[in-house]
Amino acid sequence: MLQSNRIKEVLGLNRRNQEYVRPYNPPSAKRIADNKILTKKLLSAEGISTPSVYKLIKNKKQLQFLDWESLPKSFVIKPNQGTGGNGIIVFYGKKKGENSWIRPNGTTMSQKDITLHIENILEGRFSMGDRSDIAIIEERVRTDPLLKQYSYKGVPDIRIICFNGVPIMAMTRIPTKRSNGTANLHSGAICTGLDISTGITTNSMQMNTKSIFSDTYEGIEYTTDLKVNKKLSGIQIPDWDEILTIALKCQKASKLGYIGVDIALDAEKGPVVFELNARPGLGIQVANQAGLRSRLERIKGLEINSIKHGIRVAKNLFGGEVEESIETVSGRKVVSITEKILLYNKKANLQKTVKASDKEIATAFMDTGIQSSRISVSLANRLGFIDTIKYFNSLNIPKKFDTLKDAQTYIDDNETLIKNEYIKRVAKIIEDGIIKIRPVIEVKTKISGDTQDIEMIITEDLEYLVVIGRNNLKGYLIDTSKTF
Amino acid sequence: MEYTPLTEWILKHGISQQTLELFVIITILATIISISRYIFGSKTYGIYAPIILAISYSYTGFRYGLAITFVVIATTLLSYSILKRIRMHYITRIAINYCLLSIALVIALLVINKYGLGLENMANIPSLAVISIAALSDFFIKQFVQKSFRSSIAILFNTMVIASIGWYVITRDIITAYTINNLWIIPLLIILNIVIGQFKGLRVKDLFRFSSILQDKENVAK
Numbered sequence: 237m238l239q240s241n242r243i244k245e246v247l248g249l250n251r252r253n254q255e256y257v258r259p260y261n262p263p264s265a266k267r268i269a270d271n272k273i274l275t276k277k278l279l280s281a282e283g284i285s286t287p288s289v290y291k292l293i294k295n296k297k298q299l300q301f302l303d304w305e306s307l308p309k310s311f312v313i314k315p316n317q318g319t320g321g322n323g324i325i326v327f328y329g330k331k332k333g334e335n336s337w338i339r340p341n342g343t344t345m346s347q348k349d350i351t352l353h354i355e356n357i358l359e360g361r362f363s364m365g366d367r368s369d370i371a372i373i374e375e376r377v378r379t380d381p382l383l384k385q386y387s388y389k390g391v392p393d394i395r396i397i398c399f400n401g402v403p404i405m406a407m408t409r410i411p412t413k414r415s416n417g418t419a420n421l422h423s424g425a426i427c428t429g430l431d432i433s434t435g436i437t438t439n440s441m442q443m444n445t446k447s448i449f450s451d452t453y454e455g456i457e458y459t460t461d462l463k464v465n466k467k468l469s470g471i472q473i474p475d476w477d478e479i480l481t482i483a484l485k486c487q488k489a490s491k492l493g494y495i496g497v498d499i500a501l502d503a504e505k506g507p508v509v510f511e512l513n514a515r516p517g518l519g520i521q522v523a524n525q526a527g528l529r530s531r532l533e534r535i536k537g538l539e540i541n542s543i544k545h546g547i548r549v550a551k552n553l554f555g556g557e558v559e560e561s562i563e564t565v566s567g568r569k570v571v572s573i574t575e576k577i578l579l580y581n582k583k584a585n586l587q588k589t590v591k592a593s594d595k596e597i598a599t600a601f602m603d604t605g606i607q608s609s610r611i612s613v614s615l616a617n618r619l620g621f622i623d624t625i626k627y628f629n630s631l632n633i634p635k636k637f638d639t640l641k642d643a644q645t646y647i648d649d650n651e652t653l654i655k656n657e658y659i660k661r662v663a664k665i666i667e668d669g670i671i672k673i674r675p676v677i678e679v680k681t682k683i684s685g686d687t688q689d690i691e692m693i694i695t696e697d698l699e700y701l702v703v704i705g706r707n708n709l710k711g712y713l714i715d716t717s718k719t720f
Numbered sequence: 721m722e723y724t725p726l727t728e729w730i731l732k733h734g735i736s737q738q739t740l741e742l743f744v745i746i747t748i749l750a751t752i753i754s755i756s757r758y759i760f761g762s763k764t765y766g767i768y769a770p771i772i773l774a775i776s777y778s779y780t781g782f783r784y785g786l787a788i789t790f791v792v793i794a795t796t797l798l799s800y801s802i803l804k805r806i807r808m809h810y811i812t813r814i815a816i817n818y819c820l821l822s823i824a825l826v827i828a829l830l831v832i833n834k835y836g837l838g839l840e841n842m843a844n845i846p847s848l849a850v851i852s853i854a855a856l857s858d859f860f861i862k863q864f865v866q867k868s869f870r871s872s873i874a875i876l877f878n879t880m881v882i883a884s885i886g887w888y889v890i891t892r893d894i895i896t897a898y899t900i901n902n903l904w905i906i907p908l909l910i911i912l913n914i915v916i917g918q919f920k921g922l923r924v925k926d927l928f929r930f931s932s933i934l935q936d937k938e939n940v941a942k
Binding site for chain 2: 242248349453
């Protein structure tokens, strides 16, 4: 069954074009993104690395006088205004003693074949609108060893969609045998979602070859064509924050409000920008198993002051796919060291339906250094325990004890005197170096989607209104990286 | 046939009924294509190819039209798969393809003339309509070269489905008679296209494409 609320989260082609591409990508910016030479000029002026250009061939005369000997053994030929990877040919090396070059699939192309291919590029066979074009002969990116081990020849790349100065969603495209070493999803490359906060791979999908009338994908867990196939999830993309920074720099430089930035990891140069895309495809949603629309709407209208701010916003709003994966593997939920939790009014324990006014949201501190959870007296009052606290204060219990043993003895001797249905027990604690006895109440609490009744010691007001102790942290993993 | 005053006035001022029918039909076909593109997500070889194909089918007859289409596509596939092995310029390859296509169509007509094959009297169909269908070859190869065989076949299928729907609509006498007498339909189609042009919802094809996200409620990050 299709979920109607999910439909609102997914971005379709109609909305992409009307709400994002047209309003946010001015024609002048699109013209630059559609032109690889202009893009390279723009990005290099901003200090962003792109593959080096060896030769530009603008006409047949230049092709006729091309100095083939001056070309390095490996290079890439691409049309300046090509689309969807059409017309791009990669050469790995030159065949010994022959005037021919080796392609990723092992076949060779002679100088005459390459000349003909370049002529086709010049005639505009691979270009938008069939206009005459320029052929670019450029450096071949040497894939970073980490990603190389997952790829069948070719160069895997990372696509990041940015909107309004915030990286919204990312994926990596891994070439396969079926895609003939290209990172083109329609040809059969694997797309793997990336957790925007960590750069760790999550879900992987590959286009279904059986269905030719609709672009449907199927889930995939391992690479397909390697001698030893590897698990695709859990791969940490190196230099993740640098990659996000580059993507946002590209957006700023290009003036494209809604952009797809394609970045490859070169073994020597690090991240290099392959291409800017003014109309990025929507397959990234399948790779991430998440909708773009809901993310874009959350970002629309936000004022982003800097690249760092944009990255921080993305990490805070859209990170967490990896946490969900960890939960699936370990059966434990990941919570931040400070986590927003929901606490219910004491009446909520007795009622079937809970009104909005019977709930309080508070930032809780996850503290594995203490056994029992604690709640500040002011929050306990707000949750309806004011009479309980008044009653406890009226009991004339000593304000301090010399030793913990004294406090325990007092508790053992006087516990039966405490007659209040909401006080579950009393506990001895050390507050500001003073040993005290405090009441313990039970509060219905929701942490990371799970509701449980938690026994909390009422204390003086703390830095955090609630501190969750070890007793109530079983089943959770604490992520200490989220301390914003 | 009785006409409304506006239609009658147009027909009396130098426009034949057939021309008027054709113009009205084009607006209907163009709207069918825009609906199929933006509501269903069905990509065709532009707007021109399905219109020409639908009109051609109306001249050749649907059965004959399909037979010619089959000959055109089969010949194109065969000739292109051979020609791409030979080093030559793109346009020369297309020109050779058209030469082979002409030969194949003549052979097909001769075979049909001799054996019938349920397509008797095929030689009588207008040659311009046959040539219009043959133009499909160019669209097919361009898509094949720029994208892939798979996408070209898919788009060919969509184009033929839309052309078939178009053929069905325009060959209903009741529809053509009604439309040329109710020319207000044209501004209505303009309004309908404006509405479709503003449509931002998911296309039917998107629903299939993103079915894994739409169906799995656990996986969608909010």
